Amino acid sequence: MHSFTPEDLIQYVYNETSTQKSAAIRGALETDWKLREKYEEIISAQQALEKVTFSPRKKAIDNILAYAEKSLAHATEV
Template sequence: MIKTFTQDDVIRYVYEETSPEENLLIEDAMMSEPELMTFFLEALELRALMNKIERQPRKSTVQNILNYSKHHSANPPTRLRHS
């Protein structure tokens, strides 16, 4: 039985979610299918670009969190139970 590999398989390969056996089969498929190899190279490039993204919260968001924490205790008193 011949296994046909898809772009989903290539993405799994890029993110190292495939077994060693699958790796060999996917690598063989990419060598024989130029479209799959092109997709692989593009996926690698996108992964590298996404790894460079740094997200920072706005200063106002940080300030809102700090203001909230000043006015709300982290350990509120427990309520007494009525018997």
């Protein structure tokens, strides 16, 4: 019997495991309820992360643009 880590399960969820390891994890998920519970937590977290969106604040964008403008002005002076 294998002992799978949360990292193994994450790789499995994202299809990053070998065919043999995937088969072993599938088999273990059918019989190991603690592993199955951890797997369900990872699936739930994955679904929650897919809904998250990120966008920078307007002030951060303004600061970047101001810096770029200042850098461009300095470059043309030299």
